[in-house]
Amino acid sequence: MAVLASGRGSNLQAILDAIAGGRLAAEVAGVFSDRASAQALERAQAAGVPAHALSPRGFASRAAFDDALFAAVDALGPDLVVCAGYMRLIDPGVITPRAGRVINIHPSLLPAFKGLHTHRQALQAGVAEHGASVHFVSADLDGGPVVAQARVPVQPGDEEHALAARVLAREHPLLVETLRLFAAGRIALREDRVHFDGRPL
Numbered sequence: 001m002a003v004l005a006s007g008r009g010s011n012l013q014a015i016l017d018a019i020a021g022g023r024l025a026a027e028v029a030g031v032f033s034d035r036a037s038a039q040a041l042e043r044a045q046a047a048g049v050p051a052h053a054l055s056p057r058g059f060a061s062r063a064a065f066d067d068a069l070f071a072a073v074d075a076l077g078p079d080l081v082v083c084a085g086y087m088r089l090i091d092p093g094v095i096t097p098r099a100g101r102v103i104n105i106h107p108s109l110l111p112a113f114k115g116l117h118t119h120r121q122a123l124q125a126g127v128a129e130h131g132a133s134v135h136f137v138s139a140d141l142d143g144g145p146v147v148a149q150a151r152v153p154v155q156p157g158d159e160e161h162a163l164a165a166r167v168l169a170r171e172h173p174l175l176v177e178t179l180r181l182f183a184a185g186r187i188a189l190r191e192d193r194v195h196f197d198g199r200p201l
């Protein structure tokens with residue numbers, strides 16, 4: 001797989017740890033970031049994984065940047081591209097031909113709370129349950145078919161950071177387990193629907 005990450009990289013670390021620990025039969029062929037200062041790049045280097053930074057500055061458009069980024073990604077020949085805390089929209093012209101080969105982890109129970117500040121959105125909405133979703137990336141922001149979710153309770157008096165930490169702790173095993181299923185060939189996207197063991201979810 002190739003991993004795209006913009007920041008801290010704790011989800012990337014969960015993947016690297018699962019591979020190193022023999023819990024995920026996969027390889028991270030490269031990590032790509034739109035931010036040269038991303039901690040994710042340091043985590044990749046520490047694990048001996050090639051780390052690449054590509055700044056959107058200097059590109060005339062989103063499409064031009066994404067074309068360059070995915071040309072570099074494609075050069076590694078990944079079966080799957082994993083957006084793990086990748087904070088940029090990806091141009092539909094790049095995503096559409098790769099449908100079923102790009103996944104994202106998003107910190108909400110989609111379709112609830114798309115976009116940014118999901119924990120704040122959940123608290124403001126007063127929901128009793130929050131969580132995280134892994135979904136196939138489509139042209140629709142955070143709107144692609146959901147593969148798997150993890151649920152956490154919202155507790156009385158919760159504030160954003162506590163809730164975010166509770167969700168993040170569930171994101172890591174959720175992402176690793178989803179990648180295990182994908183690597184085993186048990187998850188696929190067909191005609192815009194997630195299939196598990198050959199049957200539509």
Ligand code: GRF
Nearest residue numbers: 008009010011085105106107
């Ligand atoms: C995670 O909450 C992820 O779901 C969201 O951004 C955060 C990234 O965290 N898209 P990290 O960089 O993996 O630590």
